[in-house]
Amino acid sequence: MSSVADWEATPNPVKTNRAGLIGKPVDRYEGPLKVTGTAPYAYEVQPPSPPAYGVMIGAEIAVGRVTGADLAAARAAPGVLAVWTHENAPAQPPRGTKAHPRSSAGSRPALDGDRVTYWGQPVAFVVADTLENAVAAAHLVKLSYAPETPNVDFHGRLIDGVDPPGEKDVEVGDFEAGFKASPVQVDETWTTPIQNHCQMEPCASLAWWEGPDRCIAHTSVQMVKPAQHGLAETLGIDRDGVHLMTRYIGGGFGGKGQTYDDLTLAALAARELGRPVKVAFTRQQMMHGTIHRPATLQRVRLGAEKDGRLNAFSIMTWTHCHSDGAFTEHASNFARALYAAPNRLTGHRLVKLDLPHAGPMRAPGEASGTMSLEVAMDELAEKLGMDPVQLRIVNEPPVDPENGRPFSQRQLVRCLQEGAQLFGWDRRLPQPGQVRDGRWHVGLGMAAAIRGNFLLPAKCSFSVDAEGTITVRQGMTDIGTGTYTVLAQIAAETLGVPLGKVVVEIGDSELPPAPGSGGQFGAATAGSAALAAGVNLRRAVAELAVGDAGSPLHGGDPEAVTFQDGVIALENRSETLSDLIRRTRPEGLTVEGEIRPAQDAQRWSTQTYGAHFCEVGVDVVTGEVRVRRMLGVFAAGRILNAKTARSQLTGGMIWGVGAALTEGNAVDPRYGSLIAQDLAQYLVPAHADIGDLDAIMLDEVDDKANPMGIKGVGELGNSGASAAVANAIHNAVGVRVRDYPITPDKLLAALMARGL
Amino acid sequence: MRTTITVNGEARSLDLDPRTTLLDALREHLKLTGAKKGCDHGQCGACTVLVNGVRINACLSLAVMHDGDEVISIEGVGTPDRLHPVQVAFLNQDAFQCGYCTPGQICSTLGLLAELEAGHPSQETAPGAKPEFTGDEIRERMSGNICRCSAYPQIVAAIRQAAEQMA
Numbered sequence: 001m002s003s004v005a006d007w008e009a010t011p012n013p014v015k016t017n018r019a020g021l022i023g024k025p026v027d028r029y030e031g032p033l034k035v036t037g038t039a040p041y042a043y044e045v046q047p048p049s050p051p052a053y054g055v056m057i058g059a060e061i062a063v064g065r066v067t068g069a070d071l072a073a074a075r076a077a078p079g080v081l082a083v084w085t086h087e088n089a090p091a092q093p094p095r096g097t098k099a100h101p102r103s104s105a106g107s108r109p110a111l112d113g114d115r116v117t118y119w120g121q122p123v124a125f126v127v128a129d130t131l132e133n134a135v136a137a138a139h140l141v142k143l144s145y146a147p148e149t150p151n152v153d154f155h156g157r158l159i160d161g162v163d164p165p166g167e168k169d170v171e172v173g174d175f176e177a178g179f180k181a182s183p184v185q186v187d188e189t190w191t192t193p194i195q196n197h198c199q200m201e202p203c204a205s206l207a208w209w210e211g212p213d214r215c216i217a218h219t220s221v222q223m224v225k226p227a228q229h230g231l232a233e234t235l236g237i238d239r240d241g242v243h244l245m246t247r248y249i250g251g252g253f254g255g256k257g258q259t260y261d262d263l264t265l266a267a268l269a270a271r272e273l274g275r276p277v278k279v280a281f282t283r284q285q286m287m288h289g290t291i292h293r294p295a296t297l298q299r300v301r302l303g304a305e306k307d308g309r310l311n312a313f314s315i316m317t318w319t320h321c322h323s324d325g326a327f328t329e330h331a332s333n334f335a336r337a338l339y340a341a342p343n344r345l346t347g348h349r350l351v352k353l354d355l356p357h358a359g360p361m362r363a364p365g366e367a368s369g370t371m372s373l374e375v376a377m378d379e380l381a382e383k384l385g386m387d388p389v390q391l392r393i394v395n396e397p398p399v400d401p402e403n404g405r406p407f408s409q410r411q412l413v414r415c416l417q418e419g420a421q422l423f424g425w426d427r428r429l430p431q432p433g434q435v436r437d438g439r440w441h442v443g444l445g446m447a448a449a450i451r452g453n454f455l456l457p458a459k460c461s462f463s464v465d466a467e468g469t470i471t472v473r474q475g476m477t478d479i480g481t482g483t484y485t486v487l488a489q490i491a492a493e494t495l496g497v498p499l500g501k502v503v504v505e506i507g508d509s510e511l512p513p514a515p516g517s518g519g520q521f522g523a524a525t526a527g528s529a530a531l532a533a534g535v536n537l538r539r540a541v542a543e544l545a546v547g548d549a550g551s552p553l554h555g556g557d558p559e560a561v562t563f564q565d566g567v568i569a570l571e572n573r574s575e576t577l578s579d580l581i582r583r584t585r586p587e588g589l590t591v592e593g594e595i596r597p598a599q600d601a602q603r604w605s606t607q608t609y610g611a612h613f614c615e616v617g618v619d620v621v622t623g624e625v626r627v628r629r630m631l632g633v634f635a636a637g638r639i640l641n642a643k644t645a646r647s648q649l650t651g652g653m654i655w656g657v658g659a660a661l662t663e664g665n666a667v668d669p670r671y672g673s674l675i676a677q678d679l680a681q682y683l684v685p686a687h688a689d690i691g692d693l694d695a696i697m698l699d700e701v702d703d704k705a706n707p708m709g710i711k712g713v714g715e716l717g718n719s720g721a722s723a724a725v726a727n728a729i730h731n732a733v734g735v736r737v738r739d740y741p742i743t744p745d746k747l748l749a750a751l752m753a754r755g756l
Numbered sequence: 757m758r759t760t761i762t763v764n765g766e767a768r769s770l771d772l773d774p775r776t777t778l779l780d781a782l783r784e785h786l787k788l789t790g791a792k793k794g795c796d797h798g799q800c801g802a803c804t805v806l807v808n809g810v811r812i813n814a815c816l817s818l819a820v821m822h823d824g825d826e827v828i829s830i831e832g833v834g835t836p837d838r839l840h841p842v843q844v845a846f847l848n849q850d851a852f853q854c855g856y857c858t859p860g861q862i863c864s865t866l867g868l869l870a871e872l873e874a875g876h877p878s879q880e881t882a883p884g885a886k887p888e889f890t891g892d893e894i895r896e897r898m899s900g901n902i903c904r905c906s907a908y909p910q911i912v913a914a915i916r917q918a919a920e921q922m923a
């Protein structure tokens with residue numbers, strides 16, 4: 001097992017970056033396909049014979065039982081091939097079954113009982129020869145229910161909150177005593193609503209069978225292996241019997257970290273009907289049928305000395321999950337590494353409700369948690385009469401304040417200072433409501449950003465063929481993050497070939513396994529495995545050359561062989577990579593590489609950091625808020641591609657703007673359903689909502705994070721962004737709305753309460 | 757219903773269910789899957805195509821209504837080997853991430869450039885004035901095309917680059 005010391009001491013091609021491809025803002029590898037509409041997403045793959053179309057029907061109760069189904073009219077409708085409910089769906093192993101003990105996921109049966117546990121749960125399924133016939137027949141299915149009263153009132157059931165499984169509050173020092181003794185205090189409560197991922201591509205699957213033991217499935221999922229294993233377990237076939245592909249994914253954001261009933265039903269129906277079947281969620285079905293970020297209530301208490309130093313700090317989060325679930329939105333966790341304070345208390349309370357499944361959504365924990373703490377810091381700065389940037393600098397910890405571990409890298413202060421300078425923070429007037437621009441009250445706000453960094457085990461293979469082309473193969477995914485591109489860069493840099501000589505194949509269960517995209521661990525994990533494979537291929541090629549009597553490099557030291565512009569060389573002796581392979585291995589050469597977390601990785605506190613600065617305009621007559629300017633400055637290790645990384649960061653920042661101002665889904669307490677069921681009601685940011693917005697990345701190498709010294713950026717931009725918007729609103733008009741999103745109705749009510 | 761639509765310059769004769777949307781006719785019948793289905797309700801713009809030179813949401817229109825119409829979908833704009841300047845600009849500016857909204861954004865951009873050229877006003881245009889090529893005009897006119905990956909700043913940059921190159 002490797003250690004951090006090995007990583008730091010060992011040179012590698014990414015660190016050397018001889019051709020300068022690492023970090024270079026190259027265009028996306030798969031970009032030409034995406035801009036021409038020729039990248040096939042799951043529903044668009046052309047199967048070997050014409051597909052049948054499946055349509056799912058969701059429950060119209062939140063909790064209870066399906067008591068009957070009148071399917072006659074649907075069955076008799078034109079083109080209908082199958083109509084299923086739990087009564088006649090094919091038998092599947094009980095949920096979670098693992099016939100193969102090492103499966104990375106258990107079975108996920110669909111239509112497996114009469115019990116309904118959330119509104120919109122798929123309870124019936126229609127397959128027809130065309131989409132139109134399937135949709136029409138679905139309207140003819142008549143279901144009856146025995147509904148029970150749904151328990152969906154989160155704020156009314158806070159009292160039911162319990163510690164999440166296996167967790168306890170974390171206290172350092174004596175929080176209550178420290179807080180009481182503090183001369184300056186903040187004690188406020190924030191609420192965040194349910195949020196939906198709203199990936200532009202609704203979940204979709206296409207499946208067909210090649211014999212009784214072989215299912216070919218295309219789906220839209222962030223993690224390949226659990227999808228493959230879960231489907232095999234559900235179908236009761238060998239794990240290798242499922243060939244699962246997810247080559248292009250129309251957005252994930254955590255919501256496609258798992259598969260849904262579209263995949264199970266497509267595969268089952270394809271088997272029953274003996275033809276390909278495809279099934280897509282409708283936009284409306286996505287809201288209930290896939291996971292969401294759960295609502296939270298967060299109480300933040302800050303106790304400070306008059307000089308701003310925190311003496312006591314606490315963030316306690318209440319949140320909810322599905323009645324059978326345990327997912328916890330860890331909105332308090334990130335704060336443990338953020339600011340120094342001798343007395344600290346953090347924890348979570350989980351309430352089980354009859355709502356759809358809660359689950360991870362971009363920056364789970366940080367995105368919600370910074371919406372309270374980073375505003376509380378602004379409130380504290382105001383009470384202290386201190387600049388909010390300065391307050392954060394004063395509370396900068398020398399080591400991780402919770403566990404005493406040294407930081408692997410921490411440039412939060414530099415992010416704050418450089419951001420303040422670039423943004424023109426010195427022009428901010430601390431007294432709110434001082435700046436007018438026509439009908440707009442203008443305010444500036446800032447917030448810090450933090451997001452953990454992770455490395456998981458992964459494998460990758462590299463091949464070189466007689467043309468000198470390098471093929472990277474990995475069961476990894478690209479959900480828009482840039483995986484294809486950074487893998488190509490690592491391969492080209494490592495083997496010394498131009499980018500045009502690299503082929504990247506990912507999103508396939510038959511390729512070397514990688515954990516997929518999530519938790520902003522993708523690039524570091526997949527990339528480190530790719531680097532390992534690249535280094536192994538270099539060694540194999542070098543040994544081939546020095547061992548081949550026909551090579552000009554024959555007899556030399558394999559360690560000294562260099563790779564550049566498709567040429568391998570030893571001092572003044574050289575030949576092309578393709579000549580060597582054509583002569584010695586005309587069939588090509590393939591090697592694997594692997595990454596595992598370092599045994600001593602836990603000795604450091606490894607995070608990514610940033611600072612957001614935002615200028616808003618607030619119209620106090622209409623309550624409208626406009627983000628006029630926003631800048632994020634981030635430190636996240638070595639950057640593999642300055643173009644795609646910036647896009648990840650700006651994308652995350654815009655998510656923060658949405659969460660601050662428009663995004664949220666309310667629960668209808670009568671039915672236990674979500675009110676917003678489409679994109680006209682659930683308001684994600686649109687073009688006109690986003691003005692001048694940019695992200696800057698500081699130079700950094702974090703050699704303790706992984707052999708490449710990189711960290712993730714996919715979620716960092718989201719962390720803290722909403723708080724910067726909220727703080728800017730306060731600076732503009734002097735009121736705080738602690739119930740997100742900050743919509744015109746709430747803002748106007750707050751202004752009126754202040755007599756404004 | 758027998759319907760003939762000229763798609764990307766080629767007359768295509770189809771026997772269509774009258775309930776089939778233009779979007780599904782393209783995607784499921786003609787296998788032109790570049791136009792995307794993001795909502796099927798006219799709320800996202802992923803299905804944007806040009807019909808007789810004007811951008812529309814293909815999911816909101818029945819295919820049989822387009823007998824005799826000229827439809828340009830993303831496949832008719834350019835190919836991976838021969839990209840249109842708007843496609844080059846999207847690639848250069850990284851104006852997409854997952855790529856699912858992208859064909860719609862690009863078709864919408866072509867519609868927008870034509871509308872500006874023709875002087876059609878928007879909400880951002882001063883009353884009676886000819887619209888100018890400003891960031892606000894671009895953002896207003898592109899707001900029917902949602903990008904959940906939130907490539908908005910990059911899309912605006914791409915539209916500027918494309919307009920410059922096409923001028």
Ligand code: FES
Binds near residue numbers: 792796797799804813
């Ligand atoms: S699919 Fe047509 S607007 Fe969304």
Ligand code: FES
Binds near residue numbers: 858
């Ligand atoms: S690129 Fe993913 S939605 Fe726009």
